[in-house]
Amino acid sequence: MNASVLTGPDPQTAPEKTASPAYFQRLLLAIAEKEDQEAFATLFDYFAPRIKSFLMKGGATPDAADELA
Numbered sequence: 001m002n003a004s005v006l007t008g009p010d011p012q013t014a015p016e017k018t019a020s021p022a023y024f025q026r027l028l029l030a031i032a033e034k035e036d037q038e039a040f041a042t043l044f045d046y047f048a049p050r051i052k053s054f055l056m057k058g059g060a061t062p063d064a065a066d067e068l069a
Helices: 023-036 035-055 061-067
Strands: none
Touching: 023 035, 035 061
């Protein structure tokens, strides 16, 4: 991955408020323009647990929520 794409906080270690929309936008652009797998993994690692939790709060089973996320 291009180092300039990851300029910004690491969403795995940064508090929620420092993982900025601009940082995620750079990751999305890297995925769209360069099919950047590292950028995709970073977004997935950040958002998948949140999506799974949201789905489980809505009544999905853990397995179904995991599959959907």
